[in-house]
Amino acid sequence: xxxxxxxxxxxxxxxxxxxxxxxxxxxxxxxxxxxxxxxxxxxxxxxxxxxxxxxxxxxxxxxxxxxxxxxxxxxxxxxxxxxxxxxxxxxxxxxxxxxxxxxxxxxxxxxxxxxxxxxxxxxxxxxxxxxxxxxxxxxxxxxxxxxxxxxxxxxxxxxxxxxxxxxxxxxxxxxxxxxxxxxxxxxxxxxxxxxxxxxxxxxxxxxxxxxxxxxxxxxxxxxxxxxxxxxxxxxxxxxxxxxxxxxxxxxxxxxxxxxxxxxxxxxxxxxxxxxxxxxxxxxxxxxxxxxxxxxxxxxxxxxxxxxxxxxxxxxxxxxxxxxxxxxxxxxxxxxxxxxxxxxxxxxxxxxxxxxxxxxxxxxxxxxxxxxxxxxxxxxxxxxxxxxxxxxxxxxx
Ligand SMILES: *[C@@H]1O[C@H](CO)[C@@H](O)[C@H](O)[C@H]1NC(C)=O
Ligand SMILES: *[C@@H]1O[C@H](CO)[C@@H](O)[C@H](O)[C@H]1NC(C)=O
Ligand SMILES: *[C@@H]1O[C@H](CO)[C@@H](O)[C@H](O)[C@H]1NC(C)=O
Ligand SMILES: *[C@@H]1O[C@H](CO)[C@@H](O)[C@H](O)[C@H]1NC(C)=O
Ligand SMILES: *[C@@H]1O[C@H](CO)[C@@H](O)[C@H](O)[C@H]1NC(C)=O
Numbered sequence: 001x002x003x004x005x006x007x008x009x010x011x012x013x014x015x016x017x018x019x020x021x022x023x024x025x026x027x028x029x030x031x032x033x034x035x036x037x038x039x040x041x042x043x044x045x046x047x048x049x050x051x052x053x054x055x056x057x058x059x060x061x062x063x064x065x066x067x068x069x070x071x072x073x074x075x076x077x078x079x080x081x082x083x084x085x086x087x088x089x090x091x092x093x094x095x096x097x098x099x100x101x102x103x104x105x106x107x108x109x110x111x112x113x114x115x116x117x118x119x120x121x122x123x124x125x126x127x128x129x130x131x132x133x134x135x136x137x138x139x140x141x142x143x144x145x146x147x148x149x150x151x152x153x154x155x156x157x158x159x160x161x162x163x164x165x166x167x168x169x170x171x172x173x174x175x176x177x178x179x180x181x182x183x184x185x186x187x188x189x190x191x192x193x194x195x196x197x198x199x200x201x202x203x204x205x206x207x208x209x210x211x212x213x214x215x216x217x218x219x220x221x222x223x224x225x226x227x228x229x230x231x232x233x234x235x236x237x238x239x240x241x242x243x244x245x246x247x248x249x250x251x252x253x254x255x256x257x258x259x260x261x262x263x264x265x266x267x268x269x270x271x272x273x274x275x276x277x278x279x280x281x282x283x284x285x286x287x288x289x290x291x292x293x294x295x296x297x298x299x300x301x302x303x304x305x306x307x308x309x310x311x312x313x314x315x316x317x318x319x320x321x322x323x324x325x326x327x328x329x330x331x332x333x334x335x336x337x338x339x340x341x342x343x344x345x346x347x348x349x350x351x352x353x354x355x356x357x358x359x360x361x362x363x364x365x366x367x368x369x370x371x372x373x374x375x376x377x378x379x380x381x382x383x384x385x386x387x388x389x390x391x392x393x394x395x396x
Pocket of ligand 5 (some may be wrong): 252294296298328
């Protein structure tokens with residue numbers, strides 16, 4: 001085969017999935033401090049609670065790592081402290097991911113509250129001021145992940161989180177969740193009479209987040225606002241036109257605010273309503289492709305129906321460990337990404353391992369300009385010329 005015999009093959013690859021997508025090199029490898037835009041051709045890489053597969057979740061270390069690894073957006077859960085400061089933390093209790101149990105001064109701070117119909121006993125975030133919360137150190141949620149960073153990092157505020165994204169050397173979006181809004185509004189009161197959702201939007205506005213999906217303003221500071229509570233999203237639609245995403249839990253749960261069933265909030269008639277407020281849905285993976293005994297079953301029609309309503313689909317959560325991989329994927333997380341991106345055709349993925357998803361997308365896009373020289377660069381150029389020639393031909 002001659003050297004030119006490769007060209008048609010390369011063309012095929014280049015104009016295949018993710019054609020034309022410019023992947024940003026890892027920041028450490030980027031030349032200079034040129035600000036790279038958000039990529040918007042391939043499904044988005046959402047770093048779930050930062051790179052929490054490697055570092056304790058929702059800490060500076062986890063978010064910095066996710067940014068280094070090429071995440072398009074860093075994801076976080078917003079709760080409020082007793083004194084009304086918005087913080088990045090997933091659970092309403094501190095027990096499972098901090099060292100609160102080791103702090104003797106807080107031994108009498110344990111409480112039992114009903115949270116979304118379930119009685120929970122523990123140390124609740126809403127019973128601690130920010131100053132007290134800052135005394136705690138975060139630890140890994142899972143015992144099978146790296147424990148060496150336990151006790152090293154404090155939890156952070158929403159504002160500190162935003163600064164991490166804004167200080168990045170390329171455009172990095174944020175994906176904050178209005179977490180447990182019913183519970184937070186029950187337990188935390190603001191002196192100006194505003195509620196949790198108001199404070200959440202106020203914070204985004206303070207840092208310049210504005211504009212609808214894909215607007216010039218949005219592309220400069222991209223954000224998706226997520227919540228499981230439909231009324232939080234409809235309420236804030238009066239406050240901001242920033243894009244919103246309705247999260248969808250498992251089949252057995254009901255919405256915390258409107259007490260709607262899963263079946264109802266995934267119906268066509270509900271999509272017809274909610275699409276006036278949100279740009280997409282964020283479903284649990286199992287609602288799209290259920291599994292039995294760790295084998296995938298048939299995919300439901302959820303993605304097709306959401307897309308028919310013009311809604312994006314951002315499923316959660318992708319994790320590298322064997323424990324979380326269905327047997328169909330031969331214990332290979334890349335196989336799982338391939339399936340969800342190319343077969344199920346989702347628009348973004350929440351992953352605990354932003355680096356793996358980034359590598360998968362980079363290695364399968366065959367767009368390596370700037371990272372490889374010589375022959376591959378030349379081939380790429382030729383392929384581009386041919387594909388633009390072909391595009392012109394179509395126009396005539
Ligand atoms: C939670 O505990 C309270 C007080 O013990 C009890 O009255 C209530 O029924 C419990 N709720 C649930 C959902 O178990
Ligand atoms: C800690 O995590 C376990 C396992 O997910 C859960 O059952 C428990 O309720 C959590 N504890 C608290 C206090 O939230
Ligand atoms: C939005 O504002 C309008 C006008 O003030 C009001 O009628 C409507 O109820 C508000 N919607 C929500 C969801 O709060
Ligand atoms: C939510 O709806 C279910 C089913 O109709 C009902 O059994 C339950 O009591 C409702 N919960 C609340 C808090 O209203
Ligand atoms: C997953 O594997 C099971 C068992 O081999 C098979 O029945 C099922 O069709 C597979 N699912 C997919 C989506 O490949």
